Every structure is written in C-alpha cells, then in structure tokens.
Amino acid sequence: MLGYVVRRLLGAIAVMLAMSAVVYVLFYLMPANPAQLVCGPKTCTADRLAMVEHSLGLDEPLYVQYWHFLSGLVVGRDFSSGPSVLHCPAPCLGYSFQYTEPVLDKILEALPVSLSIVIGAALLWLTFGIGAGVLSALRRGRWLDHAVNVVVLGGFAVPAFITSLLLLMVFCVYLQWLPFPSYVPFDEDPLGWAQNLVLPWIVLALVQLPPYVRLSRSGVLETLTEDHIRTARAYGLTERRVIGRHALRGALSPLITVAAADIAAVLTASMLTETAFGLPGLGRLMVQSVNQIDLPMVVGMTLLIGFVIVLCNAIADVLYAVVDRRVRVA
Amino acid sequence: MTWTRSALLLTAGVLLGTTAACGGGTRTAGGAFDPNTCQGGTLRILNQKDAGSHLDPARLYTSGGGNIPSLLFRTLTTRNRAGGAEGAKVVPDLATDTGQANADATVWTYHLRDGLKFEDGTPITSQDVKYGIERSFAAELPGGAPYLHDWLVEAEDYQGPYKQPAGIPAIETPDARTIVFHLNSPHGDFPYLATATQFAPVPKAKDTGADYEKHPISSGPYKIDSYQKGKSLTLVRNENWSRQVDGNRLACPDRIEGSYGLDAAVINQRISTGSGEDANAVTTDTDLGPSELAQLDSNPELAKRVAKGGFPYTYYLAFDTTKAPFDNQKVREAFTYAVDRQSVVNAAGGSSLAYPATTFLPNNKSMGYQAFDYFPAGQNGDPAKAKQLLAEAGFPNGITVTLAHRSDNSNGDGPAIATAVQDAYKKAGITVNLQSVDAESYPQTVGNPATQPQVSIQGWGADWPSGGPFLVPIFDGRQYIASGGNFNTAHLNDPAVNAEIDQINKITDPAQAAQRWGALDAELGKKAVDVPLYHSTSLRLFGKNVRNAFVSDWTGVYDLSAVSVK
Numbered sequence: 001m002l003g004y005v006v007r008r009l010l011g012a013i014a015v016m017l018a019m020s021a022v023v024y025v026l027f028y029l030m031p032a033n034p035a036q037l038v039c040g041p042k043t044c045t046a047d048r049l050a051m052v053e054h055s056l057g058l059d060e061p062l063y064v065q066y067w068h069f070l071s072g073l074v075v076g077r078d079f080s081s082g083p084s085v086l087h088c089p090a091p092c093l094g095y096s097f098q099y100t101e102p103v104l105d106k107i108l109e110a111l112p113v114s115l116s117i118v119i120g121a122a123l124l125w126l127t128f129g130i131g132a133g134v135l136s137a138l139r140r141g142r143w144l145d146h147a148v149n150v151v152v153l154g155g156f157a158v159p160a161f162i163t164s165l166l167l168l169m170v171f172c173v174y175l176q177w178l179p180f181p182s183y184v185p186f187d188e189d190p191l192g193w194a195q196n197l198v199l200p201w202i203v204l205a206l207v208q209l210p211p212y213v214r215l216s217r218s219g220v221l222e223t224l225t226e227d228h229i230r231t232a233r234a235y236g237l238t239e240r241r242v243i244g245r246h247a248l249r250g251a252l253s254p255l256i257t258v259a260a261a262d263i264a265a266v267l268t269a270s271m272l273t274e275t276a277f278g279l280p281g282l283g284r285l286m287v288q289s290v291n292q293i294d295l296p297m298v299v300g301m302t303l304l305i306g307f308v309i310v311l312c313n314a315i316a317d318v319l320y321a322v323v324d325r326r327v328r329v330a
Numbered sequence: 331m332t333w334t335r336s337a338l339l340l341t342a343g344v345l346l347g348t349t350a351a352c353g354g355g356t357r358t359a360g361g362a363f364d365p366n367t368c369q370g371g372t373l374r375i376l377n378q379k380d381a382g383s384h385l386d387p388a389r390l391y392t393s394g395g396g397n398i399p400s401l402l403f404r405t406l407t408t409r410n411r412a413g414g415a416e417g418a419k420v421v422p423d424l425a426t427d428t429g430q431a432n433a434d435a436t437v438w439t440y441h442l443r444d445g446l447k448f449e450d451g452t453p454i455t456s457q458d459v460k461y462g463i464e465r466s467f468a469a470e471l472p473g474g475a476p477y478l479h480d481w482l483v484e485a486e487d488y489q490g491p492y493k494q495p496a497g498i499p500a501i502e503t504p505d506a507r508t509i510v511f512h513l514n515s516p517h518g519d520f521p522y523l524a525t526a527t528q529f530a531p532v533p534k535a536k537d538t539g540a541d542y543e544k545h546p547i548s549s550g551p552y553k554i555d556s557y558q559k560g561k562s563l564t565l566v567r568n569e570n571w572s573r574q575v576d577g578n579r580l581a582c583p584d585r586i587e588g589s590y591g592l593d594a595a596v597i598n599q600r601i602s603t604g605s606g607e608d609a610n611a612v613t614t615d616t617d618l619g620p621s622e623l624a625q626l627d628s629n630p631e632l633a634k635r636v637a638k639g640g641f642p643y644t645y646y647l648a649f650d651t652t653k654a655p656f657d658n659q660k661v662r663e664a665f666t667y668a669v670d671r672q673s674v675v676n677a678a679g680g681s682s683l684a685y686p687a688t689t690f691l692p693n694n695k696s697m698g699y700q701a702f703d704y705f706p707a708g709q710n711g712d713p714a715k716a717k718q719l720l721a722e723a724g725f726p727n728g729i730t731v732t733l734a735h736r737s738d739n740s741n742g743d744g745p746a747i748a749t750a751v752q753d754a755y756k757k758a759g760i761t762v763n764l765q766s767v768d769a770e771s772y773p774q775t776v777g778n779p780a781t782q783p784q785v786s787i788q789g790w791g792a793d794w795p796s797g798g799p800f801l802v803p804i805f806d807g808r809q810y811i812a813s814g815g816n817f818n819t820a821h822l823n824d825p826a827v828n829a830e831i832d833q834i835n836k837i838t839d840p841a842q843a844a845q846r847w848g849a850l851d852a853e854l855g856k857k858a859v860d861v862p863l864y865h866s867t868s869l870r871l872f873g874k875n876v877r878n879a880f881v882s883d884w885t886g887v888y889d890l891s892a893v894s895v896k
Contacts, residue, residue: 082538
C-alpha cells in the first residue's frame with residue numbers, strides 16, 4: 001500500500017511539473033503581453049513598458065523565468081513592492097500580477113468556497129442520481145422510468161447559467177425565500193452558509209445528474225441478470241436485501257471513477273455556476289486570472305487543478321478496492 | 331469655493347431642473363432632494379469587477395474605478411458635481427482655485443485650502459501631493475495616465491521615489507500649502523489633469539508600495555473599514571472630513587458596502603427588483619441589460635430609475651493615410667459615403683445605446699462639439715456617390731480591403747459592427763475581408779505600426795472633457811509612436827494641425843479652447859482622415875430608495891458622492 005502511494009505521488013509530481021512547463025510555454029507564445037495590461041489602457045510607451053516588464057520579471061528569457069518559478073517552490077522568492085521587499089515563503093507559486101499577493105494565498109482563500117459548493121452538490125447528485133437510477137431500473141419500461149428520463153434530460157439540456165438565472169428569479173425575486181447568494185463561511189454561520197449555497201448546489205447537481213442516473217440504471221439492470229443475484233434470490237433473501245446488498249455493490253463501482261473525475265472538475269472548474277451566483281471560488285478566480293493574463297495565478301491554478309485530479313483519481317482507486325473485493329491495490 | 335446654504339440650494343435646483351440634453355441629464359427618484367437632510371443609511375454597490383484593478387491612487391487611470399476612488403481620494407481639482415454640461419467643469423478640490431498659470435501656461439501654482447486632514451488626523455501638505463505624484467512614476471506601481479511623464483520638465487526618465495528619493499525638481503513645494511508645476515510646453519488643460527487620482531496626497535510614512543492598495547489613506551469623506559480585493563469593500567465615514575472643507579461631495583450615506591464579482595444579469599435583476607437592502611443599491615460598472623431595456627416602455631416605475639448618459643466615446647474606422655489606397659482623399663471620402671450608420675447603430679445595440687457619428691468629437695459642448703457632415707451619406711449610406719468617387723480615384727471596378735475587429739462584441743468594436751460595415755460597403759463595390767483579432771491583444775496589434783491592420787474599428791474616449799485629450803493623441807503628428815502604443819493610426823503629421831494644437835494648448839479659458847478644438851475637429855473632418863461610425867451612450871439603473879442620481883457630461887454616470895438613500 002505504501003509503495004502504491006509513493007508511486008502515485010511521484011507520478012503526480014511529474015505530471016504537475018510537465019503541466020507547469022506547458023503553461024509557461026503557452027504564455028510565452030501568446031500574442032498578448034501581460035505587462036501591457038498592467039501598464040495602463042493608453043499610451044504606455046516602449047520605455048515605460050520595458051520598466052514594467054522588468055519589475056514583473058518578464059524581460060528574462062523563458063528558461064530563467066521558469067527556473068525562478070521552480071526554485072521558488074523549494075526555497076521561496078522575494079519580490080519588490082517599491083519601498084520594501086516582500087517575501088513569499090516556500091512553496092512559493094509566485095506573486096500575482098493583478099492581486100499583488102502570493103498566488104498560494106489567493107488559492108487558499110478561494111478553496112473553501114469551491115469545497116463548500118462541491119460538497120453539497122455532490123451529495124445531491126449522488127443521492128438523487130443513484131436513487132433515480134435504481135428506481136427506474138426497478139420500474140423499467142413503466143411511467144416512472146420515462147418520467148425520470150424526461151426530468152433528468154430536461155435539467156441537463158438547459159445550460160447552467162440559464163438554470164441559475166431561473167432559480168434566482170423564482171426563489172430570490174418572486175418568492176423571496178432565499179437571499180441572493182453570497183458566500184458565508186461555514187464556521188461563521190452554518191445556516192447562512194447552506195441558505196446561500198442551496199441554489200448553486202441544485203444547479204450543479206442538475207448538470208451532473210444524468211450520467212449517474214443512466215449508469216446506475218444500466219448497472220443495476222446488468223447486475224440483476226447475473227448468477228449471484230439469482231443465487232441470492234434462490235436462497236430466499238428479501239428483494240430489499242438482494243438489491244441493497246448484492247445488486248448495488250456491483251452496479252456502483254463504475255460510478256466511483258466517474259464521481260472522482262466529476263468532483264475534481266466541479267471543485268476546480270465550476271466557472272459558470274460560480275460566476276452566475278457571484279461566488280468567489282476557484283473557477284471564478286481562474287476565469288479572472290486568464291482574462292487579466294495573470295501568468296503566475298494561471299500556472300498556480302493549473303498546478304492545483306492537476307493536483308486535485310490526480311488526488312481524486314487516487315482516492316477513487318482505493319475506494320474501488322473497498323467496494324469491489326475482486327480489485328486489490330498493489 | 332466654500333459650501334454655503336445658498337450654494338447647496340442652487341445645486342439642488344440645478345439637479346432637479348436640468349433637462350436631459352445631448353446624452354446628459356438629471357433624474358431623481360421620489361420627492362425633492364434636500365442635501366441638508368440627506369445623511370444616513372447604507373448605500374450598496376453591486377459590481378461585476380473591483381473598483382479599478384488597483385485601489386491605489388498611483389495606479390488608477392483617470393476614468394477607472396467608477397466613482398468609488400473619488401470617495402477616498404481628494405485631488406488638487408475635481409469635476410463639478412452637477413448634471414449635464416455643468417458637470418463637465420473643473421472646480422477646486424484640495425486647492426483654493428483651479429490653478430494659477432503664468433502667461434504661456436507652462437507654470438501652474440496651487441495653494442491648499444485650510445483644515446485638510448488625512449483619515450488619521452494628520453494635516454495634508456503640499457509635500458504629500460508631490461509624493462503621491464512621484465510614486466506614480468515607480469515601475470512597481472504602473473497603470474496611471476502618462477501625461478505627467480510627458481508634460482513635466484525633465485521627468486520622463488524619473489523612476490519614482492523608491493529608486494530616486496530626491497524627487498522631481500519640476501514640482502516645487504515652497505511651503506506646506508503651495509505646490510508649483512513646471513511644464514515643458516504650454517498646457518491650458520492642466521486643471522483637468524489635476525483631477526486625476528495621481529494628484530491625491532499620499533503620506534510618505536504610510537506608503538507600503540504595492541501593498542498600499544489594501545488600505546490607501548483617505549483624504550475624502552469615507553475611509554476603508556474592510557476591503558477584500560475582488561470581493562467586497564466597506565466604507566465608513568472619515569471623521570476627519572467635513573463639508574466645511576469639501577465643497578463638492580455631499581457624502582449622504584453613513585456607510586457604503588460594495589460587492590464585487592457579481593454577474594451583470596444578476597446585478598440588473600437585483601436593482602430592478604429592489605427587494606430588501608437592494609432598494610439602496612447602485613452599480614458603477616454595469617449598464618442595462620436587454621431584458622430591462624425591453625421593459626422600459628411598459629414599466630414606468632423602472633424607467634424612472636434609469637440614469638441616461640454615457641462616457642463620451644467615439645467609434646470610427648482607422649486607416650493609414652500615408653499608404654495607398656488611403657493616401658487618396660477620394661478613396662477616404664468614398665469609404666465615408668458608403669457607410670450605413672443606421673445599421674451600425676443597430677449593431678451597437680440600437681438607438682438607446684448609440685447615436686450616429688459624423689464628427690470625431692462626441693456631442694458634448696465642453697469638448698467643443700460642432701455639428702458637421704461633410705460627406706452626407708444619410709441614414710443608410712450613399713453607395714452611388716461612393717462608387718463614383720472610387721472610379722474617379724482609379725478604382726472603377728471596386729476595391730478590396732481588410733477590416734480588423736476585436737474578436738468579441740463587449741467593447742463595441744467586435745464582429746457585429748464589422749459585419750454591418752461589410753454589408754454596406756458591398757453595395758458600393760468595396761469588398762471587405764474581415765480579420766478577427768484576439769480581444770486581449772487587439773489594442774497592441776492596432777497600436778503597433780508594424781502590425782497595424784489596413785482598416786480597423788477603433789474606439790476613443792477622452793481622459794477629461796476637453797477637445798485636447800480627444801484629438802491630440804489621435805491627430806497630432808508628434809504623438810505618433812513607431813515602437814508601439816500608438817493612437818495616431820492615421821499616421822497624420824500635418825504641420826498646420828500640429829501648429830493649431832500648440833496654439834490651443836496655450837489657452838487657459840475652457841470655453842475659448844473648446845471653440846477652437848471644435849473648429850479643429852471640423853478641419854480634420856474635411857480631410858476624411860477617419861470614418862466616424864457612432865458614439866456610445868449608456869443606461870444605468872439605480873435602486874428604489876436612491877435619490878439625486880444625476881448624470882454629468884464628464885463621467886456619463888451618476889455620482890456616488892452625491893446620491894442619497896434616505
């Protein structure tokens with residue numbers, strides 16, 4: 001098990017380093033100049049631009065910039081604020097051009113927001129997705145199966161930003177049951193936290209739901225035809241026990257891989273939902289950083305996304321072994 | 331100017347009485363507004379973005395940050411807080427007057443008024459103003475307007491007070507209340523420039539460089555209570571400020587709470603619904619969306635809460651007048667005749683968001699606007715006349731050009747406008763190939779003569795309401811920058827134009843200067859050095875409880891230092 005973890009970890013680090021190098025090269029090849037954007041909207045002369053490029057370290061060759069980045073991860077970096085020197089301690093992901101703050105601080109600030117969104121949404125989509133899938137498998141071909149299909153596909157077909165606006169209109173404008181969402185930390189006010197996040201949860205769950213319904217439906221149907229189910233029934237186990245203990249276990253294991261990828265994606269890239277509800281999470285931070293050509297932020301965020309995806313996949317591998325006894329982690 | 335009761339009443343009268351004209355106007359919600367009883371309540375700001383990308387007076391551009399910086403930073407002079415054309419005038423702020431110039435407007439002297447204090451109670455001195463200007467030269471604090479680099483004597487190489495603590499010799503502070511600027515050429519517009527946030531005082535002892543934007547020291551009616559960049563800003567009253575020392579800002583609300591990072595549709599929805607605290611809401615960066623626009627005719631209550639105005643802006647077709655075929659006046663005239671301004675205005679969002687342009691200056695008296703249309707193309711263009719001119723110019727079978735535009739429509743110079751131009755030009759035998767340029771790099775592509783497209787859609791707004799900043803960067807031959815960041819896309823270098831600019835720059839009377847700028851615009855118009863397309867306007871909502879939301883011709887939006895929620 002330990003060997004497995006170490007191997008996964010080393011693999012993850014290699015993947016992340018490769019990603020950071022690719023992002024650096026992409027930014028270098030890009031036509032837009034971040035210094036130009038920082039310099040001001042009008043008449044930034046060549047001299048002034050050169051000064052700004054120098055202060056941002058953009059005048060150095062690509063490999064030197066990348067080397068500074070790598071060494072900053074290990075030993076930290078110093079940046080000039082003008083009158084004083086700002087130290088960014090290791091592991092330093094760099095200093096944001098736009099926020100004039102260490103990249104890691106900005107990411108850690110946005111992380112709880114995204115985590116809050118993903119926890120509630122995943123709970124909703126897993127519960128309702130699997131529930132609806134199992135239900136329609138058991139009622140295959142009947143009206144309930146069709147109804148679930150229509151509702152789920154309908155929810156999926158409407159883009160997230162439209163669903164967001166519709167929900168806002170209904171619950172915040174007409175019924176006024178909920179406040180217009182703004183992020184309230186869980187430790188400050190748990191009820192306010194949930195009240196503000198319930199709409200984003202619903203929107204994300206609606207988008208994520210369909211594959212779970214489809215996968216769990218077909219998984220349950222497939223498992224129900226297998227020999228061990230027939231055996232279980234032959235033993236005279238109750239139908240509830242046959243489904244709950246024996247059919248679901250086999251049907252659900254493929255869902256773990258899907259869920260891991262989805263949770264990673266929602267955690268790092270729920271841009272539309274975060275933007276529509278004005279929640280300062282990682283997705284919105286990424287969009288803002290890309291728009292402002294904030295290279296250190298984008299590299300830092302890319303590394304984080306890579307890390308989260310690798311981590312979620314590793315967790316999925318372990319869970320897979322727990323659920324499906326035939327799989328062993330070696 | 332000191333704030334007296336009669337001045338207050340006069341202002342109130344102006345605010346209530348001014349009728350909408352030329353894209354500016356006055357609107358108030360509810361009953362009569364009384365500046366003497368307007369204090370109290372919490373104003374809420376719902377914005378998409380932070381107030382400028384940096385809340386540092388050195389880093390804010392003249393038009394940046396909406397009105398929020400003006401709540402924190404007082405400057406030597408400021409814009410008059412009134413509706414319409416009155417609001418396009420310069421008035422004293424920290425200074426006792428708008429500046430005393432020498433005979434040729436190269437030396438400008440200001441005296442600070444009595445009783446000025448920072449939020450911590452320390453007196454504001456002329457050295458603080460000088461220091462604020464100097465730090466805007468530092469490479470660590472980029473973003474401000476470049477005029478001071480170019481205008482002050484021997485300041486273009488100054489690197490800011492962190493590297494060169496000796497400062498700029500061209501700014502003298504003979505005593506704690508006097509500051510003198512020495513310019514390398516006449517600039518009658520200097521009082522306008524002194525409204526920029528770079529002219530806000532910064533106490534050297536509190537300067538933390540790049541970190542200063544986290545808590546800039548206030549000289550205005552409010553100070554920062556809490557600030558999370560990109561998320562929220564809470565302002566409370568600055569006890570060391572009073573109306574006795576500030577004749578311009580009413581500062582009615584007791585508290586101002588800003589939320590940033592909201593979706594544009596949500597902002598408009600919240601302000602139009604106005605439930606709960608949203609009744610006290612305004613926005614400084616979001617114009618009316620299509621759904622509210624569609625409701626205006628049927629919902630008079632909502633229509634009353636729309637401030638109509640818009641930052642004076644001109645969109646035009648730019649081309650290099652030194653290169654064929656645009657070195658030929660007849661070709662340039664043909665391109666002007668062929669344009670269908672009705673379809674361009676429609677592409678820009680319709681007549682409530684744009685009006686056709688035949689002049690380069692927008693329809694603002696303070697800028698010197700004079701109406702002219704030397705190549706009358708009517709509403710829909712005159713393709714026959716354009717064809718005839720092209721034939722005369724040696725293109726009897728038409729002509730093919732490349733038109734560059736930004737890759738998205740959000741800046742008003744995107745594919746919607748480009749295709750409207752393309753369609754109209756087809757009727758005149760002009761074949762237009764479109765070239766879409768990535769939105770972020772568009773200004774750099776156009777501003778570098780080496781990469782400047784043959785024809786491009788450009789937009790221009792002035793940094794203050796005078797003809798100077800509207801015309802000089804675009805048409806002054808000496809402003810042409812070969813290395814990039816160039817706005818003289820016509821590559822115009824006409825000695826007569828340059829000489830006239832020098833003459834007008836010496837004029838210190840705004841009305842007289844405006845008249846000359848308008849005449850210069852007309853002269854340039856005759857040469858068809860560009861094709862004016864449209865001027866943009868904007869419509870902005872305010873909350874049910876918000877009063878005194880008048881719109882000035884300077885900013886084109888309502889003024890946070892004047893609105894009240896009581």
